[in-house]
Amino acid sequence: MSRTARRGALAAATVALTLTAAACSSSSGSGPSSDPGASSGSSAFQAQHKGGTLRLVAHAAAGSFDPQVNYTLQYWQLFQSMYDGLLAFKKVNGQESFTVVPDLATAMPKVTNAGKTYTFTLRKGVTFSNGKPLTTDDVVASFQRIFKVSSPTAGTFYNGIVGADACLKTPASCTLPQGVIGDAKANTVTINLTAADPEFEYKLAVPHAVVVPKDSPTKDAGTKPLPSTGPYTAASYDPNRALKLVRNPHFKEWSRQAEPQGYPDVIDYAFGQTVESEVTAVENGQADWMFDAPPADRLNEIGTKYASQAHVNPLTAFWYATLNVNMAPFNNKLARQAINWAVDRSAVVRLYGGTNLASPACTVLPPGFPGHVESCAYTKGGGTTWKAADLAKAKELVKQSGTAGQEVGIVVQDDDVNKSIGQYLQSLLTQLGYKATLKPLSGNIQFTYIQNTKNKVQLALTSWYQDYPAASDFLNVLLSCASYHPGSDSSINISGFCDKGVDAKMQAALKTSQTDKASADKQWGAVDQTVMGQSPVVPLINPKLIDFTSTRVGNYQFSKQFYMLVGQLWVK
Numbered sequence: 001m002s003r004t005a006r007r008g009a010l011a012a013a014t015v016a017l018t019l020t021a022a023a024c025s026s027s028s029g030s031g032p033s034s035d036p037g038a039s040s041g042s043s044a045f046q047a048q049h050k051g052g053t054l055r056l057v058a059h060a061a062a063g064s065f066d067p068q069v070n071y072t073l074q075y076w077q078l079f080q081s082m083y084d085g086l087l088a089f090k091k092v093n094g095q096e097s098f099t100v101v102p103d104l105a106t107a108m109p110k111v112t113n114a115g116k117t118y119t120f121t122l123r124k125g126v127t128f129s130n131g132k133p134l135t136t137d138d139v140v141a142s143f144q145r146i147f148k149v150s151s152p153t154a155g156t157f158y159n160g161i162v163g164a165d166a167c168l169k170t171p172a173s174c175t176l177p178q179g180v181i182g183d184a185k186a187n188t189v190t191i192n193l194t195a196a197d198p199e200f201e202y203k204l205a206v207p208h209a210v211v212v213p214k215d216s217p218t219k220d221a222g223t224k225p226l227p228s229t230g231p232y233t234a235a236s237y238d239p240n241r242a243l244k245l246v247r248n249p250h251f252k253e254w255s256r257q258a259e260p261q262g263y264p265d266v267i268d269y270a271f272g273q274t275v276e277s278e279v280t281a282v283e284n285g286q287a288d289w290m291f292d293a294p295p296a297d298r299l300n301e302i303g304t305k306y307a308s309q310a311h312v313n314p315l316t317a318f319w320y321a322t323l324n325v326n327m328a329p330f331n332n333k334l335a336r337q338a339i340n341w342a343v344d345r346s347a348v349v350r351l352y353g354g355t356n357l358a359s360p361a362c363t364v365l366p367p368g369f370p371g372h373v374e375s376c377a378y379t380k381g382g383g384t385t386w387k388a389a390d391l392a393k394a395k396e397l398v399k400q401s402g403t404a405g406q407e408v409g410i411v412v413q414d415d416d417v418n419k420s421i422g423q424y425l426q427s428l429l430t431q432l433g434y435k436a437t438l439k440p441l442s443g444n445i446q447f448t449y450i451q452n453t454k455n456k457v458q459l460a461l462t463s464w465y466q467d468y469p470a471a472s473d474f475l476n477v478l479l480s481c482a483s484y485h486p487g488s489d490s491s492i493n494i495s496g497f498c499d500k501g502v503d504a505k506m507q508a509a510l511k512t513s514q515t516d517k518a519s520a521d522k523q524w525g526a527v528d529q530t531v532m533g534q535s536p537v538v539p540l541i542n543p544k545l546i547d548f549t550s551t552r553v554g555n556y557q558f559s560k561q562f563y564m565l566v567g568q569l570w571v572k
Contacts, residue, residue, distance in 0.1 A: 043256065044256075045253070045256070045260065045261050049263050049554070049555065049570040049572055050261075050263055050265075050572070051263075051264070051265050051571075051572040052263075052264050052265060052266075052570075052571035052572035053264060053265065053266040053267070053268055053571065054264035054266070054267045054268070054288050054289075054553075054566070054569055054571045055268050055270070055281075055286070055287045055288045055289075056267065056268065056269040056270070056287065056288065056289050056290075056291065056566070057269070057270050057271075057273045057277075057278045057281055057282075057287040057289070057290050057291070058074065058269065058270070058271055058273065058278070058290070058291035058292060059271070059272075059273055059274070059275060059278070059291070059292045059414075059415050059443060060239075060271055060272070060413075060415075060442045060443040060444040061074075061239035061240070061243070061271045061443075061444045062074035062075045062443065062444065062447075063239065063444055063445065063447065063448055064220050064221070064222050064223075065221065065222070065223060065224075065225045065234065065237050065243070066149065066220050066221040066222065066226065067079050067082070067083045067207040067208070067210050067212070067226070068142075068145060068146055068149055068151045068207070068208050068209075068210065068212070069149055069151060069152070069220045069221075069490070070207070071152045071153075071208075071447070071490075071492065072447060073465050073563065074291060074443075076206075076207050076562060077562055077563055077564065077566060078232075078243075078245070078267075078269075078566060079207045079210070080230075080559075080562050080565065080566070080567070081230050081231055081232045081245075081259075081262050081565075081566060081567030082228040082230045082231075082232050082233065082234070082245070082248075083207060083210035083211075083212070083228050083229065083230055084103045084104050084126075084210060084211060084228075084229045084230055084258070084259055085103055085104060085204055085205060085206075085207075085209045085210045085211060086102075086103060086104050086105040086109075086120050086122075086139070086189070086204050086209070086211070087100050087101065087102060087103055087105060087108070087109075087201055087204045087205040087258075088100070088101060088102075088103035088205050088258040088259065089101075089205050089468075089559070089561040089562065090257050090258070090559075090561075091257065091258070091259070091260050091559065091562075091565055091568070092257070092557070092559065093557050093558060093559065094558070094559075094560060095560060097559035097560045097561040097562070098468070098469050098560060098561055100201045100202060100204075100205045101255065101257045101258050102255065102258060103205075103255065103258040103259060104122060104123055104126060104134065104139070104211055104229070105120040105121060105122060105123065105189075106120075106121045106122070106123050107121065108201075109191075109201075113192075114196060115193075115196030115197070115198075115514065116192060116193045116194070116195065116196055117190060117191070117192050117193070118190065118191045118192075118193075118200065119188055119189075119190045119191075120188060120189045120190075120191075121186075121187060121188050122134070122135075122136055122139065122187050122188065122189060123254055124187065125252070125254075126229055126254065127229070127250035127251075128213055128227040128228065128229055128250065129227045129228050129229070129233035129248040129249070129250060129251075130213065130227040131250060132213060132227070134211065134229060135182075135184065135214075136182030136183060136184050136187060136188070136189055137182055137184070137214045138211050138212070138213055138214045139180070139182060139189045139211050140176075140180050140181070140182040140189065140214075141213075141214035141215075141216070142209075142210065142211045142212050142214075142216075143158070143161070143176060143179070143180040143191075143209075144167070144174045144175060144176055144180070145212070145216060145218060146158055146208060146209070147164065147167035147168065147171045147174040147176075148167075148171050148172060148174050148218040148219075149171075149218065149219060149220055150171055150485070150488060150490050151208045151490065152208070152483075152490040152491075152492050153203075153206075153208050153467075153477065153492075154167075154168060154171075154208075155168055155482040155483060155485070156476055156477050156480060156482050156483050157203040157206075157208065157209075157477075158203065158208075158209070159482060160193045160194055160195060160197050160200070161176060161179040161180065161191060161192070161193060161194075162176070162178045162179035162192040162193065162194055163175070163176040163177060163178055163179040164176070164179065164194075172218070178192060179191065179192055180192075195511075195514075196514045197510075197514070198513050198514050198517070199468070199470050199472065199473075199513070202467070202468035202469075202470065203468070205468070206467050206468065211229065212226045212227065212228075213226070213227050223237050223238070223239060224237075225237055228248060229248070229251070229259075230248060230251060230259050231247060231248055231251045231253075231259070231260075231261055231262040231567060232245040232246065232247060232248060232262055232267065232567060233245065233246060233247075233248045239271065239444055240271065240272065241270070241271060241272060242268065242269060242270050242271060243268075243269040243271070244266065244267070244268055244269070245266065245267040245268075245269075246265070246266055246267075247262070247265060247266075260567070260568065262567035262568070263555070263567065263568060263569060263570050263571070263572075264567070264569065264571050264572075267566065267567075270287070271444075275290075275292050275293065275294055275295050275415065275416055276295060276298065278290040278291075278292060278294070279294045279295070279298045279302070279548070282309070282548055282549065282550050283301075283302075283305075283306055283550075285550045285551060285552055287550065288549060288550040288552055288553050288569070288571060289547060289548065289549050289550070289553065289564070289569075290548055292415050293353070293415065293416060293417045294548065295416050302548065306548070309548060309549050309550065309551065309553075310546050310547070310548055311546065311547040311548075311549065311556055311558065311564075312357075312544060312545070312546050313544060313545050313546075313547075313558050313560075313563075314544050314545075315366075315465060315542070315543050315544060315545050316366050316368065316369045316465070316466045316469070316560075317366060317463060317464060317465040317466065317542065317543055318361045318364065318366050318463065318464060318474075318539050318540070318541065318542050318543075319348075319352070319358075319361070319421075319461070319462070319463040319540045319541045319543060320361070320364075320461075320462065320463065320464070320537045320538055320539050320540055321339070321343075321425065321459055321460065321461055321462075321537065321538040321540060322450065322457075322459065322460045322462060322494040322495045322536070322537055323336045323339060323458075323459055323495055323535065323536055323537065323538065324456075324457060324458045324459070324494075324495060324496055325495055325496050325497050325534075325536050326453075326496040327456060327458055328403065328406055329401065329403035329406045329408065329434070329458075330458060330459070332401045332402075332403055333534065333535060334397045334398075334400050334401035334403075335397070335398060335401040335403045336534075336535035336536065337378070337397055337535045338393075338394040338395075338397035338398045338401065338432060339394070339429075339432075339459075339535075339538050340377070340378040340532075340535050340538050341378050341389065341390045341391075341393045341394040341397065342389055342390075342391055342394035342395075342428055342431075342432055343378075343389060343425075343428065343538055343540065344388075344389040344428075345360030345361065345362075345386050345389075345540060345541065346360060346386075346388075347424055348360075348421055348424065348540045348541050349541055351417065351420045351421050351424060352417060352421070352541055352543065353417075356544070357543065357544045357546070358541040358542065358543045358544065359541065359542050360385075360386035360540075360541060360542075361386075361539035361540055361541050361542045362375060362376035362377065362378070362379065362385070362386050362532075362539055363375060363376075363528050363529075363532060363539055364474050364475055364478070364479070364528050364531060364532070364537065364539060365471055365474055365475070365524065365525070365528050366466075366474075366542045367542060369466070369469070369471065369474075370469060370470060370471045370517075370521045370524070371471030371475075371520075371521040371522075371523075371524030371525045371528065372471075372525065372528075373525035373528065373529065375528075375529060375532075377529070377532045377533065378390075378532075380393075391431070394432060395432060395433070398432050398433055398434075403434075404432070404433035404434070405433060405434070405435065406434055406435065407434070407435045407436075407437070408429050408434045408435065408436045408437070408458050408459055409436075409437050409439055409456075409457065409458050409459065410422050410425050410426055410429070410436060410437065410438050410439065410458075410459045410460070410461070411439045411441060411446065411449065411450050411457050411459070411460045411461070412438065412439070412440050412441070412446070412460070412461040413440065413441060413442070413443045413446045413461070414440035414441060414442055414443070414446075415443065418440075418461055419438075419440050421461055421540070422438050422440065422461055423438060425459070425461065426438045429459075446460075447462065448489040448490075449489075450462060450494050451488065451489055451490065451491040451492060451494055452487065452488060452489050452491065453486040453487055453488075453491065453496065454487055457494070460494060462494065463543075464478060468561070470513075471509070471520075471521060471524035471525075471527075471528075472506070472509070472510060472513075472524070475506060475524060475527055475528060475531065476506050476510070477492060478492060478493060478494075478537075479493055479495070479497050479502070479531055479536060479537070480493065480498075480503055480506055481493075481498035481499075481500070481503050482503075484496055484497070484498050495536035495537055496536075497531075497534065497536035497537075499534060502527065502530055502531060502534070505523065505526070505527050505530065506527055508523060509523035509524050509527060545563065547563075547564050549569075552571050553569050553570065553571060554569070554570035554571075555568055555569055555570045556569065
């Protein structure tokens with residue numbers, strides 16, 4: 001999913017949790033519940049479970065609540081029950097959750113003009129939470145707004161729309177007159193592309209392409225939530241305190257696959273908690289789910305007394321360090337390669353929670369993902385999998401680079417897991433001869449802070465969880481020239497890596513994917529290897545996720561696309 005998610009995992013430091021995890025988990029079924037009627041979810045809404053208040057807790061909020069701007073798992077997870085696009089990913093368990101279905105459109109688009117024209121018929125009777133009916137004008141304005149608000153994926157997901165180039169140059173005047181055309185009389189919307197894009201339907205199913213009212217502000221809405229079409233709408237949002245979602249009084253379920261009716265009447269999300277208090281709150285039934293990773297000193301009790309409340313799921317994601325290729329010392333390739341050689345991935349795995357919850361990462365593309373190649377360019381002795389760091393080689397490269405003694409700032413989130421990994425990196429850089437300092441920031445601001453070049457971030461710890469199942473969603477989104485926007489909070493290419501040769505290879509892979517996905521995946525695998533040679537990032541781990549829920553919760557469902565389906569939980 002998305003997005004760079006600031007989600008630590010619950011570390012499986014005890015044998016008890018290790019043993020129970022497999023029994024209570026999985027990406028394709030629900031976990032145990034105190035409700036004997038709990039199941040992996042029914043195809044029909046079960047009215048007897050409707051009602052109640054679902055209580056979520058987190059150490060920090062995730063910044064802007066604008067669905068076309070926010071790029072975090074924390075809120076993309078919530079947006080699934082709030083906002084709708086023309087298309088959506090199925091709101092179901094497991095592998096099927098990667099399937100795209102009609103949402104605000106009555107059916108999948110009619111695709112013509114050699115794959116360059118998409119025509120949608122809009123559903124009738126859909127109403128925003130402010131009482132205004134959805135129209136084709138709202139759809140057209142929403143696509144213009146992607147560019148006007150400088151959405152983080154405007155230049156990578158939607159740059160193929162006819163007229164997008166002009167919108168990227170001058171966002172404020174974006175109109176896309178030939179790109180997105182509404183016909184109110186026929187109730188259709190037509191989208192024209194400059195070239196066929198086999199991933200376009202995926203791109204239409206993520207939150208950056210949702211439809212909001214045509215009179216929405218043409219700048220980041222920030223803490224003022226926009227009206228929604230789904231079962232929930234935001235009643236209030238204070239990123240320092242809480243978020244409150246309530247039922248959208250105008251919502252009527254039109255597609256159970258695309259946008260199912262929600263079960264809780266209210267979803268309260270409290271911020272500013274310590275991770276200790278989050279664990280205690282879930283254990284005591286004062287909260288129903290926690291976003292953050294519990295601290296190490298609470299793992300034994302969770303693994304023994306509360307194991308049935310832990311739901312374990314593997315993720316197509318990676319945690320990584322960004323190296324700013326435009327600032328010393330990492331504008332020197334040898335210095336960047338030194339960090340890749342020096343990092344002990346096994347140590348990071350231990351800090352994250354152990355081998356049951358993470359494995360060492362050598363590549364940008366995670367295992368089991370399209371284009372992934374078993375390869376490890378930076379492991380002692382060579383090979384296809386990571387075995388050990390080579391500190392001696394790293395020190396030699398630092399010496400050759402002439403960068404020893406330089407200052408390096410490391411920016412991390414201030415939760416326990418991120419901070420401990422940051423402290424390890426600080427110690428490692430000191431060993432290599434750098435003057436390393438750690439800068440922990442709240443998860444509410446760290447992600448946007450590390451994107452903005454004005455903040456001169458040299459090294460940052462972050463993570464990436466797939467938006468949709470395609471290699472381009474890692475390599476093209478994170479490391480293409482189009483994703484680098486100096487001076488912007490929406491510059492997802494945090495390393496500032498822009499290599500025209502690599503860009504050309506990515507464009508070639510995108511073109512190949514129009515006709516031959518298997519060949520394209522091989523090209524993406526080769527791009528991954530080329531990128532690792534340049535070393536703008538340091539892949540650290542591929543994580544798993546544990547959702548820790550209260551005994552009040554039933555009907556736990558895990559979407560591989562968007563993770564736990566918040567609105568489908570029973571709390572009554």
